Amino acid sequence: MxxxxxxxxxxxxxxxxxxxxxxxxxxxxxxxxxxxxxxxxxxxxxxxxxxxxxxxxxxxxxxxxxxxxxxxxxxxxxxxxxxxxxxxxxxxxxxxxxxxxxxxxxxxxxxxxxxxxxxxxxxxxxxxxxxxxxxxxxxxxxxxxxxxxxxxxxxxxxxxxxxxxxxxxxxxxxxxxxxxxxxxxxxxxxxxxxxxxxxxxxxxxxxxxxxxxxxxxxxxxxxxxxxxxxxxxxxxxxxxxxxxxxxxxxxxxxxxxxxxxxxxxxxxxxxxxxxxxxxxxxxxxxxxxxxxxxxxxxxxxxxxxxxxxxxxxxxxxxxxxxxxxxxxxxxxxxxxxxxxxxxxxxxxxxxxxxxxxxxxxxxxxxxxxxxxxxxxxxxxxxxxxxxxxxxxxxxxxxxxxxxxxxxxxxxxxxxxxxxxxxxxxxxxxxxxxxxxxxxxxxxxxxxxxxxxxxxxxxxxxxxxxYQPTQHVTEQQQFGYDTALEHRVDEQLYAGFGYGINRYGDAHYGTEAGSEINYDGGAGGAVLVEEFEDGNYREAYHGADYYFTVSAYDKARELEVYDELHHSEAALEEIEREPYADRLISSEEFTMYSVEGTPS
Structure with a gap:
């Protein structure tokens, strides 16, 4: 014993x-x-x-x-x-x-x-x-x-x-x-x-x-x-x-x-x-x-x-x-x-x-x-x-x-x-x-x-x-914070399958930022068909917009979803789009300003 x-x-x-x-x-x-x-x-x-x-x-x-x-x-x-x-x-x-x-x-x-x-x-x-x-x-x-x-x-x-x-x-x-x-x-x-x-x-x-x-x-x-x-x-x-x-x-x-x-x-x-x-x-x-x-x-x-x-x-x-x-x-x-x-x-x-x-x-x-x-x-x-x-x-x-x-x-x-x-x-x-x-x-x-x-x-x-880990890095959050702080003329945001609204809650406060309009009520993500066709100016209903993409977005859309909705080629092609300017760039977060179609 x-x-x-x-x-x-x-x-x-x-x-x-x-x-x-x-x-x-x-x-x-x-x-x-x-x-x-x-x-x-x-x-x-x-x-x-x-x-x-x-x-x-x-x-x-x-x-x-x-x-x-x-x-x-x-x-x-x-x-x-x-x-x-x-x-x-x-x-x-x-x-x-x-x-x-x-x-x-x-x-x-x-x-x-x-x-x-x-x-x-x-x-x-x-x-x-x-x-x-x-x-x-x-x-x-x-x-x-x-x-x-x-x-x-x-x-x-x-x-x-x-x-x-x-x-x-x-x-x-x-x-x-x-x-x-x-x-x-x-x-x-x-x-x-x-x-x-x-x-x-x-x-x-x-x-x-x-x-x-x-x-x-x-x-x-x-x-x-x-x-x-x-x-x-x-x-x-x-x-x-x-x-x-x-x-x-x-x-x-x-x-x-x-x-x-x-x-x-x-x-x-x-x-x-x-x-x-x-x-x-x-x-x-x-x-x-x-x-x-x-x-x-x-x-x-x-x-x-x-x-x-x-x-x-x-x-x-x-x-x-x-x-x-x-x-x-x-x-x-x-x-x-x-x-x-x-x-x-x-x-x-x-x-x-x-x-x-x-x-x-x-x-x-x-x-x-x-x-x-x-x-x-x-x-x-x-x-x-x-x-x-x-x-x-x-x-x-x-x-x-x-x-x-x-x-x-x-x-x-x-x-x-x-x-x-x-x-x-x-x-x-x-x-x-x-x-x-x-x-x-x-x-x-x-x-x-x-x-x-x-x-x-x-x-x-x-x-x-079929869901990547929801890891938010400091660099990624800093990128979204920077994007929100330097917004010009209430231009709308559109993400690579994931919108910016929730990051707006985290940055300003859910209650404090409740009156802020981030995406014009249009869903917060670029339109898949237009984006994949290279029609970036129409990819957010023809409006001017900030296009945001994070490391999480890339992992989800390109790796886990295996380019089911979005392709790496379309993401890379926006670099050569004359109406898109890259404003923020890091390993974890990138943002472009995209000019929409003139009304």
């Missing part, structure tokens, strides 16, 4: 040393320019060391219990958090296009005082970043990336705690921890790893779910606050407020989750005299309390009203769901030599498999074929039935605003991560009979290791999923 403990101590020490080595090597290898893949840009030694750490974490988590398992869970959580932190560790200037640049703009608004936190519908992430910037002296860009990491940590901490509370076993906690390392809520369709508040809020959701389970399961009078209030009710309320501030969509999902559980409790009390649910504290009051809080916060917000009206109009439009978008994407993938089936396998296969395992486990629980006690079966029933209204919301979103539907999938997979962890513990526990414990543990380690590899290689966007 002493030798085994010594061996486990040594193995865990090697795992933590591997993480430290990975971080040190990554930190000493900052990017020299734009990286179109964070995976290939990060040193191989970093990935080897992180792989070793995760292998140790998986093996010890599955094969041990008690303190050694806790240490392995901490090791695995640290390794995955290190991967999430790579943009910070490797000193990326910024990471994230689109919404991320707009969120950076809101941070700038807070710092400049052009907007107060309470004026923004979801100021949580931005307030944390502003605090880090003002208190820590780091740049706003870096502060926002650090804030993303801080909001990620609760996910890997609370998921295994919830699984342990539900099942009462270390095996369920261990497998749930491993499932959390897969980061299944990120799908890179509508949820992303980076400054993206809807996605960031998903990682705070387990705090609210843990408080819910604890409120239901821990009923001792010793844990009561004055007036008989449970401390877990207070924790649930605070978690709900936190979610409201990070992103209200995920907070309202928690309200729906609580409402579903309250409904199940009501039905159980109507049907049974002696069932664990009958004795559980009602969740009706917390659901109503958080629901009212959401309504009060959202009703007065114009942004929420616009989003809601967009959802309603989408429900009644003729182009229902994602059919046309999927058709276009499928055609583009075919031209690139890929397919939707291949892309689905890369991005969603593990999620689909674990979702199926969780569903079969729920069915087995209802049939009485699991070793869960009555309380554990009740919690599984709670979580499973809560997926019904959450799935209904997915359908509504899918018919109205498909992007919101895939955000809803993100929340659903927070719940399924917990259920799948418990399910895997029961599955491989059952296999100890025919395979013996060492055999079942070995099979489990191989299975979850394969899942980890498949999910972590799609944690960030990369050419593997």
């Amino acid at each position: 002493t030798q085994r403990r010594t061996l486990l101590d040594l193995v865990l020490a090697v795992g933590f040393l591997a993480v430290a080595t990975a971080i040190a090597v990554a930190h000493r290898s900052p990017p020299s320019g734009y990286e179109w893949s964070i995976y290939t840009g990060t040193p191989t030694l970093t990935w080897v060391a992180l792989g070793l750490a995760l292998a140790v974490a998986v093996g010890v988590t599955i094969g041990t219990r008690g303190w050694y398992q806790a240490g392995a869970i901490a090791l695995g959580g640290l390794a995955v958090t290190s991967i999430v932190s790579l943009p910070v560790i490797r000193n990326y200037h910024f990471q994230g296009m689109g919404d991320s640049l707009t969120h950076l703009g809101w941070v700038r608004d807070f710092v400049q005082g052009t907007m107060q936190p309470h004026e923004l519908f979801y100021p949580g992430l931005h307030a944390v970043a502003t605090t880090l910037h003002l208190g820590g002296g780091v740049s706003m860009e870096r502060a926002l990336l650090i804030a993303v990491v801080l909001l990620f940590v609760p996910f890997v901490v609370f998921v295994p705690l919830i699984a342990r509370d539900i099942s009462g076993t270390g095996a369920a906690a261990g497998f749930a921890a491993i499932a959390s390392w897969m980061v299944l809520p990120i799908n890179n369709v509508a949820t992303h790893m980076g400054p993206h508040t809807n996605s960031n809020a998903l990682f705070v959701v387990p705090v609210a779910l843990f408080a819910t389970v604890a409120l239901v399961s821990r009923r001792s009078d010793l844990e009561r606050l004055p007036f008989g209030i449970s401390p877990f009710t207070v924790c649930l309320f605070l978690a709900g407020v936190g979610l409201l501030l990070v992103h209200p969509q995920q907070m309202i999902n928690v309200v729906v989750f609580l409402g579903a559980l309250a409904g199940v409790q009501y039905l159980a009390k109507r049907r049974y005299d002696d069932h664990p649910m009958v004795h559980h504290p009602s969740l009706f009051a917390p659901a109503v309390m958080l629901g009212v809080l959401f309504v009060v916060w959202a009703a007065a917000n114009a942004r929420f009203r616009r989003a809601f009206s967009g959802l309603v109009s989408g429900l009644f439009s003729r182009d229902i769901g994602t059919g046309s978008t999927v058709g276009q994407r499928g055609g583009s993938l075919t031209e690139l030599g890929g397919s939707l089936l291949e892309l689905f396998a890369i991005m969603f296969l593990v999620a689909a498999v674990l979702g199926a395992i969780a569903a079969l486990f729920v069915l087995a629980t209802w049939l009485g074929r699991t070793s869960l006690d009555p309380d554990g079966r009740s919690y599984v029933t709670y979580f499973a039935l809560a997926l019904v209204p959450l799935g209904g919301m997915f359908v509504v979103y899918f018919l109205g605003t498909p992007t919101m539907a895939f955000r809803q999938v993100g929340f659903i997979y927070v719940v399924l991560t917990i259920l799948s962890g418990i399910a895997l513990a029961h599955l491989f526990g059952w296999l100890t009979g025919p395979l013996t414990t060492p055999g079942a543990n070995a099979l489990a380690a191989v299975f979850v290791a394969a899942c980890l590899v498949l999910t972590l290689v799609t944690l960030f966007t990369s050419p593997l999923i």
